[in-house]
Amino acid sequence: MSEPSSRSPPTKPRLPSDPVDEAGTSVSASSPSSVPANPPVLVIDDSEIAREEVCRVLGAAGFQVIALPSPIGATQAIVRHQARIVVLDVFMPTIRGDRLLTLFRKNQRLGHLSVILMSGHSEKELEQLQMEVQADAVLSKSHLDRLPALVRRLAGKER
Template identity: 35%
Template sequence: MEQPLKVMVIDDSRTIRRTAQTLLGEVGCEVITASDGFDALAKIVDHAPRIIFVDVLMPRLDGYQTCAIIKHNALFKDTPVVLLSSRDGLFDKARGRVVGSDQFLTKPFTKEELLEAIRVHVPGFAEHAHHAP
């Protein structure tokens, strides 16, 4: 049995964290959640997720800053980071590219969009999806 795919979801909304956990858990992913960037950084080191979803608007350390820190770390710079935002303006997307994010997803997202983002950025993920009932 292969290891489940580790996905990290960083969002200060408990609802979003729970939703992502449920949706991704259904397809066999192991979901690590964090409520803000600081909380996330320690967990990234511990868990080494294969892909990270991070909300743009968070207190203390926002999604852009969190993404920049991940991308500047030699160990994690190749980890795909997908920004989540309820705003999908050009400015937001441009800022996302500046900090090195791999994709920008607008909230509310669907299960399909989450899975599609994982498929695009994590090689070999598609096979995992077939094990789910």
């Protein structure tokens, strides 16, 4: 006869359904009972207003969003939340987003990421930068309404 097992199967950590900041605080008010099937998206932007707006737009579209005010802790957040898509502000004080993208591409653990570079600059300038650093996409902050479709497209694409 076999003894009943006292060990329960390991549980997979639940990813947040609400956008959260680096301290785990919710940055939008969406229903916690609706866990989206979309992959988690990491948003890194030093502007609190822009970061919250990006989180709101993606959260409303059903994405799980992890938000950071700087690149510090980005690798840990990517690994912990199994993020496959990063929305990255280009102009940040600690390190430019395009330089951080270059570091991601050189890192074997992070090379799979799809990265969207975002800025308040013109899309023409961003498209030039996209070619230089091999970003998966670029987006002007004045066109955030395009972000959910862009993230969905990248989520369905293998890198």
